[in-house]
Amino acid sequence: xxxxxxxxxxxxxxxxxxxxxxxxxxxxxxxxxxxxxxxxxxxxxxxxxxxxxxxxxxxxxxxxxxxxxxxxxxxxxxxxxxxxxxxxxxxxxxxxxxxxxxxxxxxxxxxxxxxxxxxxxxxxxxxxxxxxxxxxxxxxxxxxxxxxxxxxxxxxxxxxxxxxxxxxxxxxxxxxxxxxxxxxxxxxxxxxxxxxxxxxxxxxxxxxxxxxxxxxxxxxxxxxxxxxxxxxxxxxxxxxxxxxxxxxxxxxxxxxxxxxxxxxxxxxxxxxxxxxxxxxxxxxxxxxxxxxxxxxxxxxxxxxxxxxxxxxxxxxxxxxxxxxxxxxxxxxxxxxxxxxxxxxxxxxxxxxxxxxxxxxxxxxxxxxxxxxxxxxxxxxxxxxxxxxxxxxxxxxxxxxxxxxxxxxxxxxxxxxxxxxxxxxxxxxxxxxxxxxxxxxxxxxxxxxxxxxxxxxxxxxxxxxxxxxxxxxxxxxxxxxxxxxxxxxxxxxxxxxxxxxxxxxxxxxxxxxxxxxxxxxxxxxxxxxxxxxxxxxxxxxxxxxxxxxxxxxxxxxxxxxxxxxxxxxxxxxxxxxxxxxxxxxxxxxxxxxxxxxxxxxxxxxxxxxxxxxxxxxxxxxxxxxxxxxxxxxxxxxxxxxxxxxxxxxxxxxxxxxxxxxxxxxxxxxxxxxxxxxxxxxxxxxxxxxxxxxxxxxxxxxxxxxxxxxxxxxxxxxxxxxxxxxxxxxxxxxxxxxxxxxxxx
Ligand code: ZN
Ligand code: ZN
Ligand code: FE
Numbered sequence: 001x002x003x004x005x006x007x008x009x010x011x012x013x014x015x016x017x018x019x020x021x022x023x024x025x026x027x028x029x030x031x032x033x034x035x036x037x038x039x040x041x042x043x044x045x046x047x048x049x050x051x052x053x054x055x056x057x058x059x060x061x062x063x064x065x066x067x068x069x070x071x072x073x074x075x076x077x078x079x080x081x082x083x084x085x086x087x088x089x090x091x092x093x094x095x096x097x098x099x100x101x102x103x104x105x106x107x108x109x110x111x112x113x114x115x116x117x118x119x120x121x122x123x124x125x126x127x128x129x130x131x132x133x134x135x136x137x138x139x140x141x142x143x144x145x146x147x148x149x150x151x152x153x154x155x156x157x158x159x160x161x162x163x164x165x166x167x168x169x170x171x172x173x174x175x176x177x178x179x180x181x182x183x184x185x186x187x188x189x190x191x192x193x194x195x196x197x198x199x200x201x202x203x204x205x206x207x208x209x210x211x212x213x214x215x216x217x218x219x220x221x222x223x224x225x226x227x228x229x230x231x232x233x234x235x236x237x238x239x240x241x242x243x244x245x246x247x248x249x250x251x252x253x254x255x256x257x258x259x260x261x262x263x264x265x266x267x268x269x270x271x272x273x274x275x276x277x278x279x280x281x282x283x284x285x286x287x288x289x290x291x292x293x294x295x296x297x298x299x300x301x302x303x304x305x306x307x308x309x310x311x312x313x314x315x316x317x318x319x320x321x322x323x324x325x326x327x328x329x330x331x332x333x334x335x336x337x338x339x340x341x342x343x344x345x346x347x348x349x350x351x352x353x354x355x356x357x358x359x360x361x362x363x364x365x366x367x368x369x370x371x372x373x374x375x376x377x378x379x380x381x382x383x384x385x386x387x388x389x390x391x392x393x394x395x396x397x398x399x400x401x402x403x404x405x406x407x408x409x410x411x412x413x414x415x416x417x418x419x420x421x422x423x424x425x426x427x428x429x430x431x432x433x434x435x436x437x438x439x440x441x442x443x444x445x446x447x448x449x450x451x452x453x454x455x456x457x458x459x460x461x462x463x464x465x466x467x468x469x470x471x472x473x474x475x476x477x478x479x480x481x482x483x484x485x486x487x488x489x490x491x492x493x494x495x496x497x498x499x500x501x502x503x504x505x506x507x508x509x510x511x512x513x514x515x516x517x518x519x520x521x522x523x524x525x526x527x528x529x530x531x532x533x534x535x536x537x538x539x540x541x542x543x544x545x546x547x548x549x550x551x552x553x554x555x556x557x558x559x560x561x562x563x564x565x566x567x568x569x570x571x572x573x574x575x576x577x578x579x580x581x582x583x584x585x586x587x588x589x590x591x592x593x594x595x596x597x598x599x600x601x602x603x604x605x606x607x608x609x610x611x612x613x614x615x616x617x618x619x620x621x622x623x624x625x626x627x628x629x630x631x632x633x634x635x636x637x638x639x640x641x642x643x644x645x646x647x648x649x650x651x652x653x654x655x656x657x658x659x660x661x662x663x664x665x666x667x668x669x670x671x672x673x674x675x676x677x678x679x680x681x682x683x684x685x686x687x688x689x690x691x692x693x694x695x696x697x698x699x700x701x702x703x704x705x706x707x708x709x710x711x712x713x714x715x716x717x718x719x720x721x722x723x724x725x726x727x728x729x730x731x732x733x734x735x736x737x738x739x740x741x742x743x
Pocket of ligand 1: 104105106107108124125126128129
């Protein structure tokens with residue numbers, strides 16, 4: 001076959017693609033060259049087996065690579081006798097950085113075998129190791145990472161320079177002679193002895209150890225030791241929010257029921273925390289009232305060594321003060337975590353980027369927190385967005401995340417936390433500067449939520465350019481469309497958007513909506529009958545407040561008096577009657593709270609956002625009946641469910657059965673209305689979005705009730721406000737394209 005030039009596009013830099021091409025060329029007797037440039041990887045090749053060579057580029061690509069396209073053209077220039085890795089061409093502003101990747105099987109074996117890296121906690125190669133968390137800037141090479149402080153020794157350099165080695169151009173390559181060092185310290189003093197053994201001794205003794213990881217510090221303790229768990233919760237002042245766990249696979253098998261899909265997700269190079277069914281073998285304090293546990297596999301060599309020596313399962317919760325961002329610096333850790341930790345497992349490699357662990361579910365597939373291992377991955381924009389301007393979208397308030405659009409790709413940034421917290425708001429500001437610099441992004445359009453009180457909205461308005469203001473639930477809908485590659489001209493869809501809060505175009509707070517629309521606009525076709533939020537924000541923290549107003553609406557004030565006899569019911573009713581601090585809302589999140597409180601779940605102050613709803617989901621029975629909402633003139637009205645619930649409780653129906661019936665009723669009501677829009681030809685599909693769809697039961701029941709209509713769901717971006725910025729960006733881009741068209 002004649003010589004060809006080949007263009008490979010996708011995530012093909014910093015993942016060992018050039019040595020892979022080099023090795024393939026050796027194997028197939030190909031001569032030519034390969035190089036990196038702004039567009040990805042370029043190849044010029046000649047030989048009898050060029051055709052097979054081209055096919056293998058996509059089919060046999062390295063683990064961390066993602067090949068989007070392989071384009072082949074005739075080539076007439078000179079080629080060398082052998083095959084060479086040529087110098088990079090140009091300074092590619094598009095050069096992509098891959099996310100951090102869990103220790104690969106080869107490296108995991110190497111640290112356990114005799115050799116110079118036996119027991120070395122910072123072993124990595126081209127197929128694994130830190131990436132985004134050690135990066136200061138582009139291009140991605142060692143000088144631009146926190147590994148710059150560790151000059152390579154001769155042995156590491158030889159590996160780094162050999163195309164046949166799996167460490168060829170692995171920027172963080174290191175060994176005990178030249179790389180980062182591990183130590184264990186107590187009260188600021190380094191302790192003599194093997195740091196891993198010392199940490200394990202502290203953990204076995206019921207102590208709490210702060211461990212420096214990839215994107216921040218964790219606080220660890222023995223998950224099987226109820227006293228240690230209680231101590232950790234008391235010190236962290238975190239009464240009930242579930243704690244994440246880490247263990248080797250056999251240890252995780254003993255405490256959870258792992259399906260095939262769960263295992264596949266756990267073993268993904270992103271190594272997220274995966275929510276899986278619990279066997280109930282651990283102390284209840286790990287995840288009070290929950291039917292599932294958040295577990296992950298070791299993802300650094302340090303984790304492997306620690307778990308080898310420890311043997312069991314460790315609590316690995318983020319090292320921070322409640323609500324604040326995770327601690328990253330050594331001095332910061334000493335200052336902030338001293339009150340929590342009995343010892344520190346430290347190292348001298350700096351963390352350039354703070355990144356939490358990602359939280360995901362395999363069944364049904366969803367991502368609840370998008371962070372380490374997933375960013376800075378990009379999503380291709382759907383058809384019709386060609387020529388869109390560069391957009392910066394700033395997201396929501398409770399789960400901050402930003403999104404950048406450029407050259408047909410969307411980059412949804414990492415989870416930034418609750419922007420009500422001053423330090424999280426500061427992180428938000430840094431993320432905007434950081435991502436913009438990293439991706440050479442010059443925003444032509446700024447997109448923000450329409451809520452004037454959100455910090456992100458205020459930041460966007462202060463940027464000195466006109467900001468596109470986008471209604472919260474329209475952004476949720478568009479986020480689901482964009483993730484699913486729904487074309488710009490793809491027609492309208494029915495969006496079931498269920499969440500806690502968000503400003504609607506009528507000035508009230510929305511959250512239980514059936515929208516009909518696309519990227520350019522959306523109208524509300526059905527919604528939950530609104531109820532007041534007595535006390536405003538306090539209504540989101542105290543479920544009984546929502547139960548009171550819903551029962552009063554259903555003319556069951558007497559029952560509310562009985563249920564909440566110990567609470568200031570009269571004061572609240574007065575405030576509602578006068579309309580004092582009691583804004584109307586169609587929030588589905590608050591309806592969940594109300595129903596939970598009526599069943600006696602968490603009626604007072606919730607320990608964390610969403611606790612009552614999560615407990616209600618956890619309690620629900622596997623199969624059961626339904627509670628019927630009333631449907632009239634676009635209103636999906638919960639009034640009838642309360643009397644039905646009261647009668648059922650009086651008749652001895654169990655709370656788990658009623659919890660299930662509530663989910664079923666809500667799913668049936670919204671799915672039925674959405675299905676009608678599709679059947680009438682007004683909508684081409686149904687999209688599910690909003691934080692309530694993190695509830696796996698509601699998700700499943702809604703899918704079942706929708707039956708055979710096409711459905712779009714979130715799988716790789718969060719349905720919650722962590723995915724909001726993607727929708728904002730898509731809407732702003734669509735509007736800009738429409739304006740340009742009409743000029
Ligand atoms: Zn490796
Ligand atoms: Zn070395
Ligand atoms: Fe939302």
